[in-house]
Ligand code: SF4
Ligand code: SF4
Ligand code: SF4
């Protein structure tokens with residue numbers, strides 16, 4: 001225990017922690033621009049500087065350790081003036097663009113200028129004129145709005161292990177760039193969007209599909225179907241200022257209908273279906289000596305990561321398409337057939353916690369008979385924007401229900417949104433497929449929680465099945481390296497690109513922090529605790545789908561619609 | 574990682590066995606000397622050798638002005654931005670080149686005819702502002718003078734094309 005004094009108040013801090021950590025616990029807000037939770041501080045922006053008695057200069061609280069007897073002023077005239085100057089300098093070559101900016105109202109820089117009372121342009125630096133990069137199917141980069149805080153660079157390298165971007169050039173020419181300044185689409189970027197979440201300004205945003213969706217809705221020729229991913233209903237309420245960790249499934253479904261979607265389906269339905277296919281694939285691989293460990297394939301950032309960094313592991317990837325693609329494929333076959341609509345007139349939209357899904361939908365491996373499985377992907381943020389534009393608010397809407405026959409879900413499908421959820425659901429069903437009985441306890445505790453890597457060994461009919469879960473591709477890299485180096489006790493590995501799983505995806509509400517991730521995970525596990533149908537094989541609409549359309553898991557028809565293959569990808573890495 | 578056929582770099586890479594990050598700049602220099610510019614292949618090869626991502630290598634390389642990322646053109650202009658030349662108006666000369674050629678420093682025209690480079694003092698301060706074309710110095714350069722040099726180059730090329 002370390003005793004310090006903050007703004008004339010006694011505060012207890014912990015040995016070895018930084019000032020910022022101690023201050024935050026006390027609820028004292030010190031602004032930061034370059035700090036990323038969990039990563040080594042760089043001390044680049046100096047915004048977090050506070051006054052320490054006896055120290056000649058202000059010290060950056062994000063990297064300065066607490067020490068006994070330290071006396072701090074967080075908002076002294078000197079500290080405030082220093083912060084104001086920093087913000088004024090940042091604004092000196094920043095476009096006065098707030099009114100037209102994607103971040104208007106949610107921008108850290110704007111917020112700071114407001115908080116510090118910056119009321120006029122004091123310095124007029126040369127406006128940087130960078131090139132807008134719209135080459136990526138997932139991400140738009142506007143270098144003019146970049147304040148070079150470096151968060152995106154660090155998240156990309158340290159959290160995701162990708163390093164698609166870095167600082168290039170210097171002085172007034174400095175930018176964040178890909179190798180050789182190519183568009184992001186040609187770089188090693190895996191489209192995860194974690195950089196968007198980290199970015200304090202409007203320099204990074206998703207490629208919006210709102211316009212094309214609205215156009216389809218207004219087109220009388222089109223039947224517009226929408227699906228929503230498991231992790232969306234537990235985060236979207238945040239966009240409306242409601243409490244974190246609330247499941248807004250019912251009101252969101254109603255909002256979707258009022259927006260004009262003709263059918264509302266649930267991606268958790270195809271999550272259950274994925275489990276049927278994937279668990280069967282696993283059992284088959286184990287029984288026939290197939291390639292192991294099998295790796296999950298539902299996270300498109302991860303797929304691209306394997307294709308470029310670990311092409312030797314492509315055969316380990318499950319051949320299952322992601323739940324998004326499966327639902328799209330079924331909407332344009334099974335459902336269209338049943339409904340008597342021409343698949344060519346079905347416009348298939350998905351609401352995803354993810355920007356990589358925008359990349360996935362365009363992959364040439366997907367689609368059938370000349371039809372794309374998915375025609376547009378909206379992130380949680382985009383959907384919230386659409387709901388607001390339509391003058392609706394989630395709080396006021398009555399609860400609605402998803403449509404049959406692609407709308408029923410079990411809680412096993414729902415927990416896909418959490419890191420470890422796919423694995424837990426798969427183990428439940430694999431056990432059933434092999435033994436004909438459910439696990440005595442469906443909850444598999446070691447697979448829950450926010451740790452980057454989790455492992456468990458499950459006994460199924462006398463076979464010891466080793467499973468592991470990783471989220472955040474830096475963690476995935478560690479696990480894959482272990483296997484490359486000869487580790488053999490694992491049969492099945494779940495990888496989610498984003499740390500924490502889809503609840504923390506790149507399409508989720510901005511300013512996602514650890515507490516939010518925990519609350520969102522909790523929301524998913526509460527659903528699993530409180531409902532009674534908790535295994536994918538108990539989904540009656542899935543059972544019916546097999547009965548009347550697919551036959552059985554891994555059937556010819558399943559392969560045609562629900563499975564695919566990936567190959568090595570050459571990019572500059 | 575993607576395996577490049579980097580045989581042509583082997584001799585150079587071999588001289589940097591067990592090398593760490595501090596070898597990055599020397600490696601970039603040597604590969605640039607060999608090929609006239611830093612190619613994508615070279616960056617990949619260095620990346621594999623030093624276990625560094627391409628974005629990082631590019632970031633470091635662009636930090637210094639000495640590296641170019643496109644092959645030189647048939648006519649390679651170097652403009653001095655040393656103090657003496659600067660005082661005598663080398664920036665006007667550079668502006669003119671940029672405008673006339675439609676490329677920035679470090680770039681090469683699409684037809685591979687012209688390339689442009691800005692260099693620190695070339696040691697010819699007495700002649701400032703000085704421009705160097707394919708090794709030949711042009712003293713007391715003015716925008717007009719350089720414009721006529723470009724014109725001459727273009728003339729030559731059209732004669733070639735006609736002949
Ligand atoms: S990035 Fe922020 S400060 Fe800049 S224009 Fe957008 S909203 Fe305004
Ligand atoms: S989307 Fe992901 S991989 Fe691409 S630049 Fe951003 S953090 Fe890196
Ligand atoms: S793009 Fe955003 S996160 Fe990256 S350096 Fe610029 S402002 Fe920071």
Ligand code: FES
Nearest residue numbers: 032043045046062
């Ligand atoms: S947050 Fe501390 S220096 Fe940027």
